[in-house]
Amino acid sequence: MEKLYEGKAKIVYPGPEAGTYRVYYKDDATAFNAQKRGTIAGKGVVNNRISAQLFRYLEAHGVPTHFLRELSEREMLVRQVEIVPLEVIVRNRTAGTFAKRYGVEEGRPLARALVEFSLKNDALGDPLIYDEAALALGLLSEGELARIRELALRVNEALKAFFLERGLELIDFKLEFGRLPDGTIVLADEISPDTMRLWEVGTGEKMDKDRFRRDLGGVEEAYQEVLRRVVGGAG
Numbered sequence: 001m002e003k004l005y006e007g008k009a010k011i012v013y014p015g016p017e018a019g020t021y022r023v024y025y026k027d028d029a030t031a032f033n034a035q036k037r038g039t040i041a042g043k044g045v046v047n048n049r050i051s052a053q054l055f056r057y058l059e060a061h062g063v064p065t066h067f068l069r070e071l072s073e074r075e076m077l078v079r080q081v082e083i084v085p086l087e088v089i090v091r092n093r094t095a096g097t098f099a100k101r102y103g104v105e106e107g108r109p110l111a112r113a114l115v116e117f118s119l120k121n122d123a124l125g126d127p128l129i130y131d132e133a134a135l136a137l138g139l140l141s142e143g144e145l146a147r148i149r150e151l152a153l154r155v156n157e158a159l160k161a162f163f164l165e166r167g168l169e170l171i172d173f174k175l176e177f178g179r180l181p182d183g184t185i186v187l188a189d190e191i192s193p194d195t196m197r198l199w200e201v202g203t204g205e206k207m208d209k210d211r212f213r214r215d216l217g218g219v220e221e222a223y224q225e226v227l228r229r230v231v232g233g234a235g
């Protein structure tokens with residue numbers, strides 16, 4: 001089947017029915033705007049299965065998503081959407097670029113959950129964008145912006161609780177949203193250890209792509225352990 005799009009982590013193919021896509025999850029890993037490249041063995045399987053599980057969980061918690069069903073170990077069927085060209089980042093503790101930008105240590109709890117936006121533009125390095133600028137550029141409407149913020153915070157509350165029951169703290173994560181043909185905003189793309197920071201409760205051990213970014217070792221093991229906890233249930 002002909003590829004529609006090959007990104008850094010996934011390949012998008014036409015789906016079996018009109019208005020659907022088949023998304024294939026690769027083992028390729030990139031970091032720092034693709035300046036660092038590598039592979040994480042088994043990552044595609046882990047991320048497909050974790051994303052599927054989390055999309056199902058979020059649907060049950062009032063968040064509409066693009067997810068339809070799993071097709072294979074590495075593939076899911078999703079609804080085709082028009083991606084809103086923003087990366088929607090939700091933060092509970094300081095980490096990564098946020099900590100660097102404001103000169104604070106990593107791991108400081110934020111007084112309130114923060115929703116940040118960056119422009120989806122690899123050539124520009126996905127720059128931070130004010131919501132006023134996104135509106136002025138016509139990237140989305142005011143109603144869509146309010147809806148995305150509401151859904152992002154709902155995802156945060158649901159996922160924080162989900163992971164805490166599994167001994168993991170949700171530090172921050174990136175979401176992408178899209179429009180269905182009727183204009184409905186739904187959660188799209190993926191939710192996986194590539195797109196979240198998860199720290200082990202108690203030890204603070206990193207269980208996400210920071211192990212790859214920072215050469216901490218045990219990358220595959222961390223991804224497998226997150227999958228085990230996600231599918232294994234609470235406790």
Ligand SMILES: Nc1ncnc2c1ncn2[C@@H]1O[C@H](COP(=O)(O)OP(=O)(O)OP(=O)(O)O)[C@@H](O)[C@H]1O
Nearest residue numbers: 007008009010012066078079080081083176188189
């Ligand atoms: N339901 C959907 N409908 C249409 N496009 C989607 C959907 N879900 C995800 N996408 C898009 O499919 C692509 C998935 O590929 P991948 O995550 O590998 O891209 P990427 O390398 O991160 O690049 P970028 O996100 O900058 O395009 C992304 O461009 C993502 O925005």
Ligand SMILES: [Mg+2]
Nearest residue numbers: 007008009189
């Ligand atoms: Mg991506």
